[in-house]
Amino acid sequence: MTSLQIPRGIPRAQYVADGAQTAFTFPFPILASEDLEVFLDAARQLTGHSITGAGVTAGGTVTFAAAPPAGTVVLLRRRMPIERMTDFLESGPLPATSLNREFDALTACLQQVAADQETMLRYPENDLPASSVLPLRAVRAGRLLAFDSTGNPVAQAPVDEEALSTYQPSAIGGVPRPIRDKLGDAVSVRDFGAAGDGTVDDTLAFQTALTAARTVRVPAGTYRVTGTITVGYGQSLLGDGQASVVRASSNEVDLIHLPDGYATVSGLRLENGLAGIRLFGRDGPCVQNALTDLTLWDQTDGIVLDGHTSPDRPCYWNNIARVLVARPARNGVWLTRSGDGDTANANRFHCVRVYSLSAPMTGSGFFVEHGRYNNAFVDCEANLYPEAEACFRIGADTDKTLLVNVYAESLGGVPNVQLDEGSVETAIVNLFSASAGPAILDRSGGRYTAVNAGYPEKNRLDRTRVRELVVESLRYDTEYLEPPAGGLVTLDLASSVYLVSAYGGAVEARLPPAGSANGHAVTIKKTDASVNPVTVTEQGGQGPDGRTAILGNRFDFVTAVSNGAGWWITGGTTMPGNVGFRDGPGVFFPDLNQSLYLVSAYAGSVDVRLPTPSAPHAVGRTVTIKKSDPSAQAVVVSRADGGGPDNEAINLSGYGHAITVMSNGAGWHIVGRNP
Template sequence: MTEHIKMPDVPPLVRALGNGVQTQFEFPFPVFASEDVVVYLNGARQISGFDIDSGKVIFDAAPASGTIVTIERRMKFERLTDFIEGGDFSAAAINTELDYLVAGLQQVARDQSGMIKYSDGENPSDTVLPSRSTRANKALGFDGNGNPVAVTLEGSMAAPDFTAIGFGAVTRTSHDKFSDYVSVKDFGAVGDGLNDDTHAFQKAFAAHNAVFVPEGEYIINSTIEIKEGQSLSGAGDASVLKTSSDIVLIEMTQSYATLRNLKLFGGAVGLKLYGKASPCVNNSITDLTIWQAQTGILLDGYTSPDNPCYWNNFDRVLVAQPFVNGILLTKTGGGDTPNANRFHGCRVYSLGAATSGHGLYVEHGQFNNSFIDFEANMSNTVQACVRCGAQSNKTLFVNLYTESSNSVPNVRLDAGSVETAIYNLLSMSDGAAIWDFSGGQYTAYNAGFPYKNRLQRTTVTDLNTTLQRYDTRYTDTSGVIDLVADRSMQLLSSYSGAITARLPNAADATGVMMMIKKIDSSKNVITILENGGEGPDRTNYYLGSANDYVQMMSNGAEWFVISSNRSPGNTRYFDGSGIYDIDMAVDVYLLSSFGGALNARLPPADAPEAVGRMVTLKKTDVSGNAVTISEAGGAGPDGYSQTLSAQYQAITLVSDGGQWHIVSRF
C-alpha cells in the first residue's frame, strides 16, 4: 500500500449467513494485504474458491443456505521496516508502522475476548496454574476463594460442587448429582434399531437402580430383569425396546419397582411379573405400550406360595396386536395364584391381528383382582373378549367395554369360577354378553342381556317389585335327579318314567324356597325326598297327577311344606283286575272291578310314603266283583283285609307308621 490507512475501531472479524444465492460478502476492517484475510465456512478454513477485492470476499460459488461465513483479519506479528540513524524520517513509513501496530493490538484484543478472565472490577489473585505434577490427571477447578486448583477426576468428568436452587439445598458434587439417574447410553447403548443393546441395559442396572431410556429403538436379545426398587423409564412411545427373539422382553421379579413411559415390541411375553426368589408385590407399571407379543402381560403365581404375585398396579397400559392373550393371570407351578392386582385404564386391542386366545384371561386368580375402566376390543378369532377361568374367585370388573364379532362372547365365566362381580358392562360383540358356565356364581349390575342385574345371596330389608320373575328349570327324564338350589321353580315331566327328585340337604340350602310341579299327564309318580335328610315335613312327598305341585322352604335344619294342591279330592281312577298297588301319589282312588276281582294293595304301614298319610278308596262299578283292600307285607287295615263288594262303597284309611287304621267306611 502506497498510502497509510486509518485504523477504525472495529473488530477484525465478521460473520454472515449464506443463503445459497449470495456470492459477495463485505468486511468493514482494512487489511494490509490479501494474504491477511482468512475465510471459514462453518468453521472450516478455506484455501481456495474465493477472491479478495476492495473489502469484499467473492466466492466462485454461493455458500449453501444456512452456511456460516466467517471473515477474519489474521496478520503475522513482524517488523520489516528499519529506520537508519540520520536517515530520512518518512511520515508514510511511520504511519504504516503505527497502523500495523494498531491492527496487531486489535487482533490480540479479539483473541482475548474469547478467553476466561477476571472481571474488570475484581482484584486478581494467583493466576499461576498448579505445578505439572500437581495437576497431572486432574481437572481445573476453583477453591472457596475462587482461585484455580487441581480437582480430582471422578469417572470421566470433573466433580465441581453442585447446589440446587432453593432454601435448604445441600451442596453435592456433580458426580453424585448425575449418579441419581443414568441413561442406558452411558453404558454403551446405541438405540439405532440395528445394534444389540442388551448388555448396556444389564450393565446399567448392575450399577444403578434408576435407568432412563432416551428416544431410540433398542434391540434386545435376552430378558431385561428389573429387581427390587429399580426403575426403568423412557420418553414414551419414542423409547422402544424391541426383540425378534422368542423371549420374555422384560420381567419384574421382586417388589416396589417401576416401569413407565416405554414401548415394548415383540417377544413371547412383553412383560412378566412373578416372584422368582422373593415376593413380587407393589410394582408400578404406567404409561406403557406393548406391541406384537405372543402374550402382552403375564402375571404368574410361579412355584412358591412364599413368593406371591400380589398388589401390583397397572395404569394406562395398552396391549396392541397380541397373538395369543393380551393379559394372562395364571400360575405355572405350585405357587399361589396372582391376587389383588389392580388394572386401571388398561386396554387390549387386536388391531387386525388374529388373536387366538383372549383379550383378558384370568385363568388363576383367587382373590380381588380388579379391572377398572378396562377395554378389550378383539378380533373375531378370540375365544372370548374377557374370560374368568375355573380357578378364578372374586374378580371385579367396573366400567368394562368389550367388542368383537362372529358371535364371540363378551365375558365368559367358566365352571368353577365364583363370585365374579361385573358392574356397568358395555358389550358390543354380537356374542353372549355374559356366557355363564359357572352356574350363576356371579353378580352383575347394569350388565348382561336380557337381564341387566343379577344378585347372589342378598339380604333386602324392604323390597318393592313391579314385576317378579322366577328362575325356572324344566326337566323331562326318568330315574333319579338331584335338584340344585339355584332355581326357585322346578317343572318336572315324568312322561318317560317315574322320577325320584332329591332335594339338596337342608343344611346346604338355608333360606331357599323351591316349588316343584308335575306337568305331564302320565301316571308315573314323582317322589320328592331329601339328599341325606328326612324329606319335606320329615317324609317323602309324591306328585301323581298332572299339575300337582308342592312349595317347600329350608330353614337350614329341615325342609318344610309351605303350600301344595295335594288336598283331598286329588284323585286317580283305575279300571282293571288282579293286583293294583296303591302308590299314595293321590288322596282318592276310584276303583272299577268290572273286568274281574281287584286286589288294591296298600304299601306297608311303615313305608315313607304311607306314614301319616290318609287315603280313600271307592268301588265305582255295578259288577259283583269285589275290591279287596290288603297291605303289602302286613295284616291290612285294622289287622284284616277289607272288602268293597257293592257300588259306591268306600273306605278311608290312615297309617300311623305301625299299621293301617280305618277312619271311616260307607
C-alpha cells in the same frame, strides 16, 4: 464318591471375548450354579447363558446363547452370601457329608474375602506404618483425597475446574451442590454407551446401567436389544413415553423381566419379544411392582404374571395402570403358573387395553389361568381378532376374580367373558358386551355374580342378606322337567319353580335334605293331565310336613320351605290324602289340618270336640266330620267350651251321616248337613 474340595486360588476368571467364543471355563469349584456371577464388562448377566459344573472340584463352564461381542471383558466370579443357616444338634448325628459341606462353604467364603482384598487399594507389605483413617465427613466434603509429607491421608481443595463448578437451585432454601453430584442424580442408558438408533445392539448398555444405578432413564430414541433386560428389586426404568422405544430383535426371548419386588417400569414403548414384561418371584417375592404408562406391541404375550416355582416368592399386589397391549399373538395379559409356586394373587389392573388391530391371535385378551383371591380388572378393555378364544377368560384355577366396568368387543362370535369349569366366585359388574359371542359363557355351573352384566340375565347374585327390599317386578327362575318314562328326578334347587310333567310315567320329585337347604323355598307343579302322579319326597327325610306330598291332578302344586330341620308346606292346592281318619272311642280333638275327618265309632262312641271358635287355628276354618261305620254307636260333634255347632251338640247316628261347620271366631255354625 469323591467329595468336593476347595483348592487354593482366587475364585475369579476373566476373558476378553473374540466375538466367536461362547463357552468360558471357570477353574474353581462352586457349590451351586447360583453362586457364580457372570459379567459382560460391568453388566451382570442374569439370563442368556447356562452354567455347568456345580459341585465339581475342577470347576465348570459358562455357555452363552450368543457369543459376546469382540473386546467385551467376560468376568466369572464366585459370590456366596456370608451366612450360616444350618446347625448340628447336641449329641446328634454328625455325618461327614454335612461337615464337608460346611467347611467347603467356609473356605469358599474366605477365598471370596481374599479375592475382594486383591482388588482393594492397600499399603505395600514392606511399607512403614501409616494412618488408614480418613478425615471427618465435614472436613473431606467437596475436597480431594491427598497425602501429607508423612504419607497420611488428608483432605485437599480440588483443583479440577469441573469439580469446582456448583449447581445452585433457584428456589428459596436451595443448597449449592457440586455439578458432578447433580449430574449423578439422573443415570441414562446413554451414559453407558446406548446409541438409541435402532441398529446398534444396546443390550449391554441397559444391563450395565441397571447394574450401576437404582433408577435408569431411557431418553427418546429406538433401542435395539438382543437379550432380556432385568429390572431388579427397587429399581426403576423410566422413559419419555412413546418417544422411548425398546425393541427386541426377535420373539424368542422375553423383553423385560421383573424377578423381584418394588420395581417400576414406566413411560416406554416396548416392541417384540416372547413376553413384553414378565413378572415372577425368581430373586425374591414379586410384590408391589408398578407398570404404568406403557404401550406393548407385537409380543407373543404382552404382560405375564407368573406364580413361578416357589410359594415363598409369590406374585402378589402388583399394579398395572394406563397400559396398551397391541397386536399380541396369543394373550394380551396372562396370569399363569409355570411351576409349583402360588397362583398370581391380588394384582390390580386399571385402564389396561388389549387391542388386536385386526392382527391374528390365538388366546384371550385377558386370561386368568391361575389366580386365586382378588385379582381385579377395572376399566379394562379387550378388542380382539374374530378367532380369539375370549375377550376375558377366567380359568379353572381361579377364585374371587373381579371385573368392573370392562369393555369387550370383537367382530366375530368371541365370548365376551368366559368362565371355565372350576372357576369360583367371579364377580362381574357393568359389563359392556360388544362382541357377537355370548355375554357370559358360563362353564362354572353358575358360580359367579353379575350386576348389570350379561344377557338375558343382567343380574345374577349369590346368597345375599337384605334388610329391606322394594321390588317392582319379581321374577322366578323356572325349570321344566319331563322324564320320558317318568321315574326319579333330583331337585338341585338351582331354580325356584319346577314345572313337572308325568305324561311318560309317574314321577318322584326328590328334595335335597332339609339340613343342606336352610332358607330355600321351592314350588313344584304338575303340568300334565295324565293319571300319573307327581310325588314330592325328601332325600333321607320324611318329606314336606313330615309326609309325602302327591300331586294327582293337572295344575296341582305345593310350595315348601326348609328351616334346616325339615321341609314345611307354605302353600298349594288341595292334594289327595288331605283327609283325617279316626278309629277309636272316646274324645277326639281334631287339629283342623284336614278339611275332612272320617270318624269310626265301631269300637265305641266318639266325641269329636271342636276347639273354641275363637282359637287362632279355628277362626275362618271350614271342616266336615262324617261317620264312616254302620254301628249303632254315635259320633257326637261338640265344642271344647261346651255345647256344639249352632250352640248344641250334634249326634251323627247313621252310616254316612255328616256335618260341615265353619267358625267365624264367635261360634261354630253349621253350613251343611246329611241328613
